[in-house]
Amino acid sequence: MKAALIIIGNEILSGRTKDKNLTYLAEWLNEIGIQLYEVRVIRDDEQEIIECVNLLKNKYDYVFTTGGIGPTHDDITTASIAKAFNVELETNTTALAILKSYYKEGELNEARLKMTLLPQGAELVENPVTKAPGFKMDNVFVMAGIPSIMQGMLEGARKFLQTGSKMASRSRDIFMPESHVANELSKLQDSYPDVEIGSYPFNKDGRFGTSLVMRSIDSNKLDLCSQDLELMLKKLT
Amino acid sequence: MKAALIIIGNEILSGRTKDKNLTYLAEWLNEIGIQLYEVRVIRDDEQEIIECVNLLKNKYDYVFTTGGIGPTHDDITTASIAKAFNVELETNTTALAILKSYYKEGELNEARLKMTLLPQGAELVENPVTKAPGFKMDNVFVMAGIPSIMQGMLEGARKFLQTGSKMASRSRDIFMPESHVANELSKLQDSYPDVEIGSYPFNKDGRFGTSLVMRSIDSNKLDLCSQDLELMLKKLT
Structure with a gap:
């Protein structure tokens, strides 16, 4: 099972806001056997959103988007998704009922009501x-950009997701x-085509070294590869 | 002037490594009047790298890549870039001279020599x-993924970059x-089409609020917009 993430927001591309959703989503998905294969960070631009969503929803099992579903003028994700799916926006009566029971009399203003306008046929993901x-x-999940809200929505999205083999x-x-x-590492990789072996230099408090990372959905192969790595390292030292 | 960043590396997509280059590059580019318009995070996959580079180098003034130029088997960016440009890899004699003078006798092993194999016609970016x-x-700049090295390389890339209007x-x-x-903010945005107005909720030590951010290459318009924002806020409170 493969997924893509589309991070929507000028504030990420300007460097103002540091994205925290990529890492969280990657790890969360892996726990249920879905691998994050691609991420795109795009501007709050209708055409960019439409093209990106249409391309990635056909390429991957699941697409997640973050950002741009709030009440202000710069929140254009929801309307863009409707256009990507060639449907109209309509008041989602369940979303409306949720907000009506949450807000006090008079608090559910026009801006907040905008958040109940969803594409026809949308299924709600709880917040x-x-x-x-x-x-x-x-197969497209449209979520908020604020990490705490996005993380809550992911739990709501879980029931819709088919799980795969955990890496x-x-x-x-x-x-x-x-x-x-x-x-030697290259030879080890050749011997274990089902294990993805990565090599990442590090500097831990001034001590330089390398992290060798093995990943596989086959834990037996991973054990064998790990043993061979130890043998390899013994010979090298 | 518009730029794109391609972050290459399975370790980012698995969540193991948190990218730190996006924010740094965005802010660094903005200082010299180049805007980061799009970011893609892709796997260490030759075909993905080739397609992504070829697409984005035609779409933007500059493309920056990070990751995958080290000495190990999983570093496939350089060879993939050569294929994207339909050229062969060859020993870059300047790169070779640099490494020969840096490493002691015997330290310049086969793996390190791999880093002197560059696409024909490549211009060096100092590290x-x-x-x-x-x-x-x-217009494609191929850089290391390790933030300290990437940041050093950016200084080396500077002489090749035409600068634009700073945001x-x-x-x-x-x-x-x-x-x-x-x-009211939506009306303000309508009055200032040359100013990009963003609204971002925050939670600062338990106090909830909203950051209103105005961005423009026209500082006079920015001043006027900022004054009108203050008037708007006075009316609202």
Whole structure:
């Protein structure tokens, strides 16, 4: 099972806001056996959103979007998604009922009512934090950009998701430059085509080294690969 | 002037490594009048890299890539870029000379020599940190993923970049929910089409509010917009 994430928001691209949803989503999805395969960060631009959603929903099992579903003029994701699916926006009566019971008399102003205008056919994705729901159209999940709300919505999205095989991983830190293990590591990768072996240099409090990371959905192969890695490292030292 | 960033690396998509280059690049580019318009995070996959580079180099003035130019088997960016440009890899004699003078006798092993194999026609982008250079092909800048090295390379890339108009910004925090200002803010946006007005809810130590951010390359319009915002806020309170 493969997924893509579309992060929508000029504030991410300007550097003003640091995205925290990518890492969270990647780890959350992996726990239920879905791999994040691609991420795009795009502007609050209707045409960009439409093209990006239409392309990725056909390429991956699931697409998640974050950002742009609030009450202000710069929140254009919901309307853009409706256009991507060639449907109109309409007041979602369930969303309206949720907000009516959440807000006090008079608090449900025009701006907040905008958040009940969803694409025809949208299924609600519950928002335990601030109530205004996210939604799902086919395999596309439209969520808020604020991390706490996005994380809450993910729990609401879970019931719609088919789960796959979980990617397990092993990590081994060595205090050698990666060039010292490069050749042997390449041979190890050739022996284990079902294990994805990555090599990542690090600097931990001034000590330089390399993290060797093995990932696979086959935990037996991962164990064997891990054992062979240890043998390899013994020979090298 | 518009730019795109391609973040290449399975370790970002798995959630293992948090990207720190997006925000840094966005702010660095803005200082010299280039706006980051799009970011893609893709896997260490030759075909994905080729397609992504070829698409974005035609769409934007500049494309920056991070990741995958090290000495190990999983570093496939350089070879993929060569394929994207339909050229062969060859030993870059300048890169070779740099590494020869940096490493002691015997330290310049096969893995490190791999980092001197660059696409034909590549121009070097200096690496003040670990010496193995990044490079430029047309409008595509290929840089390391490690933030300190990437940041050093950016300084080396600067001489190749035409600068544009800097985007200035003003930010105003209010302790009201964004729905309370949404209508008036939308009118303000209509009055200032050259100013990009964004509204971002925040929670600062338990106090909820909204950051109103105005961005424009025209600082006079920004000043006027900022004054009108203050008038608007006075009326609302």
